[in-house]
Structures are given as C-alpha cells and as structure tokens.
Amino acid sequence: MTEPLAEVSNLSVDFVTRESSVRAVNDVNFTMLPGEVMCMLGESGSGKSVTMRALMRLLPPKRSVISGGIRIAGQDVQAMDATALRRMRGSTVSMIFQEPMTAFDPVVRVGDQIAEVVSVHRGVSHAAGRQRALDLFELVRIPSAQRRLDAYPHELSGGLRQRAMIALALSCEPKLLLADEPTTALDATVQIQVLILLRRLQQEMGMSVIFVTHDLGVAAEIADRVAVMYAGRVVETGPVRDLMRRPLHPYTAGLLASTVHDQPRDQDLETIPGTPPDMRHLPPGCAFAPRCPRAGTDCITTVPPPVTPAPGRIVRCLRVEAELV
C-alpha cells in the first residue's frame, strides 16, 4: 500500500470571538493518496473552505483554534514553525481561490507575481521566475502568453485570470492542490474549459487534488472520491460512482435528487426541506435530523458515529446501520 500524501484526523476548527465560539469544522477525517482527486461537496457554510484553509494553516491565528492532526507529505503541519510553514505553502501544497479578481495583488503584473513565488521557493532570479511564468502560461493555454505576463489582473478576463491563478498555484509543482470552488465565479462555458484544464493538468502532473464545490456535476466529472460535508462534519464519503449510484446518507440522497441531471421532464425538482442549521446553535444529535425524512427520536438525541457499511465508504447516519448490516 502506498504511503498517504495527506492524513487528516479528528480535525476541528473553532472560531472564537469575545462573546462566543463557533465550531465550523467538527471531527473531520480523511486521507489522500498520491494522485488521488477528492471532491468536497456541501452547501455554503458547511465548512469546506474552512477545512481547506486549516490544512495550510491560513486561518487567522487569533480568531481560530485548530485541533486534531494534519500530516502532509510526512510532516506534521500543526507542529510547523513559521519557516517550515512558508516552505510548505505554495510548493508542497498550493491553493486556487474562488475569486481570481481579488486573489491577485491588483497593482502588480501577473507575470511578476508568479515570478516572485517561483524565485522565493526555488531561489532563482526574478528573470528565471518570469521564464517559468511564461512556460506556465503556455501550460494553462493562455493565448499570447508573453504579452499577458505584463498584464495587470484587471486587464484579464475572468477565465484568463483563473487560468493565471492556476498557473500561479502550479508554479512550484505542488504535490497537493487545494482548489476552493475554482469555477464558481466563472461563466458556464468557461467553467467547463477550466474544469477540463484542471483534469488534464492533474493527469499530466500526477498531483493530488482536493476540489471544493457545491456542484455535483463537477464532482462526477473530476473526482475519484467524494466527501459530503454538512454543518461542519463529513457525513458521507466514498468512491464517486458508488456514492452517486447509491447514496447512503439522506442528505446525499437529497442533494442528488435536487440536481437537474437524469430527472424526468416536466416535474418539479425535489428539494431538501428546511434550511441549513445555524452553526451557533446546532441541534444536540444529528445536525441533519430536523430536515431528514427518515429521522427518528434517537436522531435528535444521538450524534451518529461513523460506520463503514461497504469497503471505502463511511457514513454518519443511524438509519444506515440498520439497513445494510
């Protein structure tokens, strides 16, 4: 068995203010093998982005508390000092952000921003960094790459900006790429192009990718494995095909039923009743219980433990155990 690239165990993230503390991520566990693509699926506020940022310790240290274990490429991220953290960020692990307009420094040419990162991590000159940036721009298929190096972020279209953002993230050949809703801010046609590009690059470079999205179609397109998050917990994880074909958690089933794909025409889409819970006042038992069609009284009082009903699949639901075992 190959050594896992990333291991996350019992990861919790609390946001603390003077008055209160909110648990945004609650006891999340997963491992990533080299070259594996995992999709993190969930609604806004379910803790996907926070989990990603916790992996790189990008959350504001004074306002957040991260507990649990994070190991990436054999190193304990939690125990890293500032220097080790800096060396890891952008080289071993890098991140693509949702909104490429705000993710670039608006007053520096994109080519120079990439060159700076390359020269910091590889210890090469700025000119060599620019050369690398040019190669990357060609890799991500930016037309007239040479000219675009000198463009400022506001001079690029949304699609090109996201391609430049991908070039920046890939500049030091990361082993793990964290893509935080990289296509959400783009037009539908551009979304598909960027998605195809990311899949091609992943296959060529053989890196692991965690792809955060709330779009099931995207997950089906790109992922090997899916982790579904709800109210800060991973409620279900499994290989993408099995999970799509036979969702075990009622929330996953609800998500699948509410997509446009493969649904009979002229019928209203099914929706999940209710709204996501207020993270400050989570119900004592299963967080999904108030919206769940199959919830019983036990669901309201007990937090469901993770169960493994089939190899490679983990579900947090009291009802599943009763059915499959």
Next chain:
Amino acid sequence: MFGYVVRRLLAAIPIALGVSMVCFALVYLAPGDPVQTLLPPDADAETVERLKRLYGLDRPLPIQYLEWLWRVMQGDFGKSIATGRPVLDEILRSLGNTVLLATLSVLIAFSVAFILGTIAGRRTGTWLDRIVTGIAVLGVSIPNYWLGIVLVIIFSVELMVLPASGMAGDTFDPTSWEHIQHVVLPVFTLSMIPVGIIARTTRSAVAEVMNQEFVVTLRANGLPEWRVLRHALKNALPPVLAVMGLQFGTLMGGSILVETVFSWPGSGFMLSKAILNRDVPVLQGTILVLAMIFVTVNLTVDLFQSSLDPRIRRG
C-alpha cells in the same frame, strides 16, 4: 501612461486659469482701497486719481485682469505698494524660506507617520494601535502656534539649547550649524499636524489592504511576511500620497501663526504683512504662485499615484 500624463497636464491648464481669476478677483472683493492706505486721509481727489492711473486701477476689471495676466506670464508681478521693490523678488525670497520648512516638515512627517501608521494598521485593536491613534489625535488637535510657544519656552528659554526665532540669515545655508539649529523648532512644530493626518490615513489604508483576499493568497504562496507587507504597502501608498500632497500644499501657504511665533520670514509672514498693508500686487502675486505650486504638487501626486496603481490610468 503617456496619454494619461498628457490628459492630466491639459486638465491642469483651465484649473490654473480659474485660480488666477479667483486670485485677481479676491483682492477686489475684499474691503479697503490700497490707494487710501497709501495716502494721508486728507489727500485731495486729484492726487487719488493720479495714483490710481499710475497703478492702472482706473481701468475696467477685465482689462486689468488681462494686463496683469500678460505681465505675470512674463514674470512681472509689479512692484510692492508698501516697499516699492519688485514683487517677484519678495515672493522668491520668502517662498524659498517657506519651501524649506514645508519640505522638511512633510518629509519628516511622512517618514514618521508612515511607519507609525503601518504598525497600527497591521495590528488594529492592539495597544500599539491605540498608542499610534493617540499620537495621531494629539498631533491634529494641539494648536501648533501654542505648541511653538511651549517649545520655545522649554528649549530656548529654560534649556537654552535652540534659538527662539528668526533664521540667522537671508537664505538658508545647510552647511551652517547655526542655520540648522534655527530650523529645528519650526519644522518640529509644523510637522505635528501632518504626522497626525498621514498616520491616520496610513493606518486605515494598511488595515483595509491587509483584510483583502489577495493577502491570503500571498501567504498561501509561502511568501515571507516582509514580502507580503511590501505588496500591501504598494496598495496602501496612493491614498497616503494624496494626503501628503495636500498637506504639503497647506504648509506652502505658510502657517501665518507659526511663522509669526518664530518670526520666520516666509510666505505666511509676508502674506499677513501684505494683508495689513493692503499691498495688492504682493497679495495677488503670492497667492497666485502658491496656488500654482498647489496645482503642481497635486499633479505630481496624481502622476505618481497612477504609476503605483495602474487602475487609476483608465479613469
């Protein structure tokens, strides 16, 4: 970039013309008559008429304006009514002294305030931030003429380490220790308000930039903190420069009160004398030159800003 520079320069011309008209008109809107001031109260009507003709005050205002503008463009600001000397000479001498004070004050204020503001802006809400904000509020709220007097009492009267007034010569000589000593107190006094204003502007600009998403990206790319700060400061600098330019312009007008406290022969001192004497040519000339300097400084700041932030050029 070149197109932007040309556009800005062209836009400055109507501003300059407008300013010159206002300068010219302002003097005639003010009460009092220069001829009356010059002559004894019992002068007969014929003498008054003769003097008016001599200074061209008998002709219609638009003609007076155009003639004045034509002469001014050739560098002839007329002669001072009070002293009879060419206005240009007087302006240049006093303005040079004020430029010295204003430049030193703004440079010192900028260096101190930019560092203070950056420290505070990176750590909003901490005790460091509160100290800096306190300094900034003090700087803006202490009346600087009062501060000047207090400083004179402490350093000139009690400790006797610095001179109280004057500038020890007609023109500043940077190699003379005595001249430098004379500059210290006025410059310190004048820099207090700019320190406060620039520190506050820097603080809020830096705090705003540090909250932007791209700062997270820079960190996510493993850039060391000083590089992150360099990116942030480049973003925060344009508004700070704008405020700095305005402060320089204000100081160029010469603080009448501070220059009076230190008997500093600058433009503020001269303006106050010209106002008391109803010395119209000196008033007009000084205000015009000051306004032109103000326009030039702002233009320079604009161009500098646009070289820092490419988004401004499109506007």
